[in-house]
Amino acid sequence: MIDRLTAIGTWLARRAENILALMLFAMFAVFILQIVFRYVLNLPIGWTHEISVVLWLWLVLFGAGFVLREREEIRFDIIYGAVGPRLRRIMAIITSVALVMLYTLSLPAMADYVAFMKVERTAYLKIPFNWVYAIYLAFAVAAIIRYLWLGWTAIRGKAPEEFDPTKAGSGV
Incomplete structure (x- = not known):
């Protein structure tokens, strides 16, 4: 039973790391999109900044709550x-x-x-x-x-x- 719970916990920890990586990728992609629109196309857009801020907040708190280990x-x-x-x-x-x-x-x-x-x-x-x-x-x-x-x-x-x-x- 303990081995099964450990396996489930390990699987959940890996999925939390995957979610964190996806959020980081999304934040990076939106940041690059913001740069392209602002400096290449000269069309500043605000929603990219908003997504970046929300993702940063979620990255920090989700990572600290579910991914970061005590050590x-x-x-x-x-x-x-x-x-x-x-x-x-x-x-x-x-x-x-x-x-x-x-x-x-x-x-x-x-x-x-x-x-x-x-x-x-x-x-x-x-x-x-x-x-x-x-x-x-x-x-x-x-x-x-x-x-x-x-x-x-x-x-x-x-x-x-x-x-x-x-x-x-x-x-x-």
Whole structure:
């Protein structure tokens, strides 16, 4: 059963990476289209900028919520790397509790805001703003689940892995 769940989780993680890559490709294509129309054809168009901004927002929040792994997150490596496993566990617990509380407290207000924004639409494509901002809700729920899990594993005695600057990479 665990092997089956692991396989499903791995498959879902790969599909999330595929979605992120498609969004990045779409943003790049629209950006190139914007350059061609503005500087080659001398016909500036606004919808390309709008799509780029919406895709950037979705790229960042979707990527942080569903693709980015814990070891790839930004942290204060100088402090984090200078302490032992016990203090790293304590730091992970404190961070987890703080972030779960902040995201949980902000979630109802943000849900109300997203629901309220259905009355506004983007300038060119008339996309309802609740669709644009809905990704925050998915991000916040994913972050709550992630930090609940990280806090739970730290409480159970597993310290987050130590950062090794000699093995730093781009996440690949």
